[in-house]
Amino acid sequence: MLTNDVLDKWDRESFFHPSTHLAQHARGDSASRIIAGARGSHIIDRDGNRILDGFAGLYCVNAGYGRREITDAIAAQAAQLSYYHAYAGHSTETSITLAKMVMDRAPKHMSKVYFGLGGSDANETNIKLIWYYNNILGRPEKKKIISRWRGYHGSGLMTGSLTGLELFHRKFDLPLSGVVHTQAPDFFRRDDLTQTEAEFVAQCVQKLEDLIAAEGADTIAAFIGEPVLGTGGIVPPPDGYWQAIQAVLDKHDILLIADEVVTGFGRLGSMFGSDHYGMKPDFMTIAKGLTSAYAPLSGSVVSAKVWKVLEDGTDENGPLGHGWTYSAHPIGAAAGVANLRLIDDLNLIENARTVGAYLKDGLVKELGSHPNVGDIRGDGMLCALEFVKDRPTREFFATDQKVGPQITASLLAKGVIGRAMPQGDILGFAPPFCLTTIEADEIITKTTRAVVEVLGKE
Template sequence: MDGQPNSPEARDKKYHLHSYTNARRHQEVGPMIIEKGDGIYVEDSNGKRYIEAMAGLWSVGVGFSEPRLVEAAAKQMAKLPFYHNFTHKAHSPLIDLAEKLVTMAPVPMSKAFFTNSGSEGNDTAMKMVWYRSNALGQPQRKKLISRKRGYHGVTIASASLTGLPNNQISFDLPIANVLHTESPHHWRDALPGETEEQFSTRLAEQLEQLILAEGPETIAAFWGEPVMGAGGVVVPPAGYWEKIQAVLQKYDILLVADEVICGFGRTGNMFGSQTYAMKPDIMVMSKQISSSYLPISALLINDTVFEPLADESNRIGTFGHGFTGGGHPVAAAVALENIAIIEERGLVDNAREVGAYMQKRLRELASHELVGEVRGVGLIAAVELVADKATKAPWGNVGALGGLANGLLQQNGVISRNMGDAIAFCPPLIITEKQVDIVVDAVAKSLDAAVKQVKA
């Protein structure tokens, strides 16, 4: 039990500093310990089962108990438990995975480069962009543009791209040469009466004004998630990516698509770039690439990026970047099998079809007195909570209502996550319509309970 000095809960509080957690608060409340996983469900140390409506961290596409991934890992572990890709070395799983990713890309790509996480992938993409600028004899072209509410990781560099205050406050971030333009959240940020198209036009104009103010010759790349994840599941408004890309093309600025959450089926297409007709020069992917059974991430780069990079590595004598575990053979084998399962079982189609049902069911909550907006696409969505629907005002501090509702939802057997007052849903790609019903019914029950506490 928690009160016992050697219990798992007590030892966790004593020895473990958690991610994205109030460390002082954790010393008081301790952890929820997850011991088992099965399909879309996980089970805690007390034997209570939950629907994992966030797929862990937006990531367990094929569910928590896929034997083919376990077998793929064990088989590769027995054959070659580790090798690297430094100095002209390679191994079969990585060669196969590189070929698979390049050939399945939604736009022409040239090469794959492997890292261990989305943060490392975006950090690496930043370095590649700067390396390319130097290779092209454009040392002044180093500025990168990201977006407010965007999420691209937590390394010093990638957290600078991230547009969320808690990832930068007290970390002395962002670093130099990282700029942020406006978030494409129509419900929250549009002017009164402004249509989605008009809002998108205004954001594209603001981006162009930023580029001109900084000097187009100093801007190297623009970063964007097809659908923002950790920023609150912000779905781009009508015309947004078309208008943004037109500005980037006008000033010869690279587009980096952060597919870490959207990739491998989440939006109802294999990649979010397909859903929104994006034509990136670099794609960063992780999470569902292996259903997070093992850590692995990848970048795809086109010839516009690769050719100058190759020339510069030839001039210097090496491309001086890489990770010991980047493209680990066991992780690569699991990723290959995971992608095969997604394709064989039609899980992208399931995300589109069951996702449409999930969007429909969640939108039935729009009339609830605490719901300001329901948004999403495919199998990713958010329900944004407000205390006042007319003014969109929060209940107390931002996040208080979201935290309350999220806690009630967990009590009702569904694990979600609140980003501020937005409750996110990103279940495994294998979820069924009947299971969606269980989730939405639990949300409705939790919101009704929240109303009683808000009005108390």
């Protein structure tokens, strides 16, 4: 116990935590959770508590915890070759193998993958390559990026600007110029409750057209979007949304970046969200599911159309001036190779599809008629509940009531991790793909108890 107490002290004195209320943590006003181990869909904290992780870390431990196939591959790679760079045409066996495996799974019109470390740096790479692309094509004015409110694309300078969540802009002087935002495809939060889904999609399309007209199509380089809004509330797109948006982008010669950091490699029950919703991206951002978070690795996947221009650019200007020291790190690549093989061998994408549907259906059955549950939504192994003060009028709770965090805390006390999503009273789930129906039943039962505990019975 002494070691634990010392660790807690060191944590508050020395560790700068991301996405944390810094003052509360440093003072000891908020709980410190130190994780000691994990296996399957469960984590174990320093006091031996076994907790069902209904969010797979941060939507990322897709294969589940404690997979020896992946950890052994990491150890073997570290022993054989712990590092070499990828600059100037250098490669390692694992980085080449992983690139081949990614491209075998990607939509057929995609061409090459550039490896980084995290989703934020992959999206920075995407924007930099898009600017380069338009400069090579002699279109130096075509540089603006359209993102969407409630979207999440990282927390760097450019990627934090692309992110459409106020928390990531406040007091950071973001968004930077050159990034503009359009309406989120969140049908539940539409202003006009009489709208049909088709009418709402038409409104989203019209707002995008209006924004393009106001900014000038000749100044807009790309549109970035998650196939399913993730941190913005786990919001699947309305029917026909991506086909309608794609038509607008094609008309105005605007590139599409599909941010697949959350959805890539099976979370929707399909290999990629782009396949799932019929998108045709020019860039795909990959990260979390690439290694199931056993090692940091990300990727920017570029289409054949884009790759040809990049090649032409280096013929004209010499080597591409972009790279990270740890691009295609062999340990990360070894984790990726083992992870993708394991997902195939265990048929985990099919499990994500079937058990994910079971989880959502069970939550609908138990809580779908609760007067304070406004929406239960999701696709594949993604699910969210949004809470309201009054369901018929869709009146929301006051922010200071913190209904979502209260329910999340109640659920955690019962041994299940869900995530209180920002900008709404939303409880999100994104479990590991290995989740069983027994574990899904536990999430359903304990979520129901937590909702009743905070909001009362129906």
